[in-house]
Amino acid sequence: MLPFSLQRHGILGINARNLDYLFPNNPRQLYRLADSKLETKKIAESIGIPVPETYGIITFQNEVKTLPKLVKNCSSFVVKPGKGSGGDGIMVVKEVTESGYRQANGSVMKSDDLHYHLYNILGGMFSIAGQSDLIIIEAMVQFDRVFEKIAYQGVPDVRVIVYHGVPTMAMLRLPTKVSDGKANLHRGGVGVGIDLATGKTLAGIQNNRYLDKHPETGYPLRGHQIPHWETILEMAAKLGDRTEFGYLGVDIVLDRDKGPLLLEINARPGLSIQIANREGLTERLQTIDRALLKLSDIEEKIAFAQENFARD
């Protein structure tokens, strides 16, 4: 009974994801673009998708000292490895104080420690294949008030899986205390399924287990309306449609002033989104495969997704 239920419920396994969807649909040479946050930003800007403002880029070790100058006019900023994955190496500085940099979790980091962190990023500690890396310093997102009750520090984001430009499945990722303010599920963040048609949240998961309330704030996870939902779907569909990525994970944050901003794109999106949505991906992907030829533009693709993947 057990061994066959994965197949029966159309749950996508990692081998099938790679062999049946990633390899045939995502040209190998494009991974570089998705893996590099700088390239991603360039692509997004070229097709008119808003991204968080870049304050500066550090490429060489001697430039690390210029950090205070780069962030002189900003009260908060985010430090990101250019080729990082899974949120590793990202550091959110909420406030620059006399004693040092106040992080999202409230602790204060000394200037030296932050510089050491920057050296480690440049050395390739967080980059995907361990190659040397660069650092992106960009604006901290002021997350939308909607999430105040269900996000613990850090920045929540919306992950949308896009298959050939058709939004396939979506999930809200919420940071927790365990995940150290990061929204990544493998670090203990909470994933909440989203009804693709309406943008309303469904049940949540943490470490592959279901939960109804946020583990720290205790606030129910179900039934929240994600603001700007149509815009989010449009951004995701656009990225899937205008780039050569056939199978893509799009991460979008909601800034309270600027609206949805693209955080990053992921050429190897994870599979936990299925757990959060209590549905396998295979069937949706096959539905898209069958209808793909009939769908010509982004509007049609979004409409198709909202019609076919609605939750009752």
Added chain:
Amino acid sequence: MKRTLHALLLALFLGAVGLGIFIHKLTASEVPFFPNQAFNSWYVEAKISFSSQPSPLSVDTDLPSSIRFHLPQDSPRYQIVAENFVNQGFDRQIETEENSTNRVATFTKQNAENASEFIFYRANIERNTGFTPIEEEVPISGRRLVDKQMVRFGTNTERVKENLAENLPVTEIVGLIKEAKEKSSDRFSFAQQIYQLALQTDDIRIQAVSRNVRKPDSTVQIAAFLLERAEVPVRVGNGIFLRGEEVYSTDFVEWLEVKDGSRWLALDPVDQTFKEQNRYLTWWYGTDRVLTATGANNVDLAIVVQPNTNDGFTRTVLENETAISPFLEYSFLRLPLATQRVLQILVLVPIGALIISILHQMVGLKTFGTFTPILISLAFRQTGIIVGIPLFILVVIIGLLFRGYLNKLQLLIVPRLAAILTATVLLVGLLAVVMESLGIQLGLSVSLFPIVILAMTIERASLMWEEDGAKDTVIAGLGTVLAAVVGYFCMVNDYVQHWAFVFPELLLLVLGINIMVGRYNGYKLIEYFRFMSLQKQLNQAER
């Protein structure tokens, strides 16, 4: 689907080619399908290294380099099937000594240059049919005696001979012979008694006699010396012990032989009986040194013994100089011993790699690095698994502690990795010394433990610790050890080793399986657990 079909066809093709060659080899020649467990065949390789620079004290600077080297000889038990030499630049002459079966090879070189040189001698030894493989191991009670007879090469002085002629301790000799004669009835029991007496190293008479023989510690030589005084026809045999395991450098063993009519019978030191010598490979008789050199210095000799598990195959290859099949003609067994040894390990790597790919793609085991476990299991092959696992865990834990400390100093990443590497080398060296002094034999094996792999493992483990926490690190660490152990047991298996080396074409089959695993789009074993809660939800929803 098209790709999967393509991969399937390729895999089938590779498998068919591999199996085809394999079956051809099996039917067209005597290549044994199963590894030969009873060792009937050995490689013996002697490496003479020396520097041909004439001694600076020598007057005659044009003295030619000359090396006289005893060669092993046929005995009732062992037969030399094939032998060959590597003696570049030297003339080689092999002769059999008069009135003996000793064979001596003389290597000469006219114009000695200032250079270090090597001479290789390699022989293929086989146990004669008719001699059933009796127990190889010496019983523990006899071990000490046999060990006592192990003598090292190169302890000799010419002065002993002069001493022998001039200062014979006649009284002591006569006393010892008399004592032995009183307790014995015939020649053999006399020889036994003499041998017993010679074992009493605290006897002052024996001590006096031992000063007159070439090797004062050798019971056999003392006994032979005494027996010669009593005019018993006696000789000292020198040879090596052919074991079931590979020995990198072995020592010569001495034994005593007494003539009975036309036969020579050897004294078995363990049960004190005389019988035909059938324990050792006879190298030479007499108390000479195995090699003498003029016009050369820094002479050294190393003898490697390797049991040959692929007995029949070697015979097939060696006896039919033009082999029946081109696949035999170009087999690994025609390569030099050192190359063969490398290949024996090398052919195991694809097997380990296949296991890793199955564990990764079908089971979903997490490890530090993808192929690190294979290298660790190759290291386990050297250390043995019982020593290997604790050693691995110990080194990784100490390395992690060291890295944790370095982290406080905030070193840059590459120098830090280099520092960990250095610390690992020191750590392994220290462990080897400590283990050695505790009497745990690691020596050689530890030096082959891939230190770089250990350092990388430590680095990865500590990174993972910081990034993903202790739980994931321990899981990946256990996964690494588990994969290494699984790999180890697959690679250390006699059959796998035999088939991979003798039938390397089977690796095409391994390649084919690998290609199929590469197109496996089913679920990994761990995904059944990962999606457990989802399955439960969906199963409930169905009802």
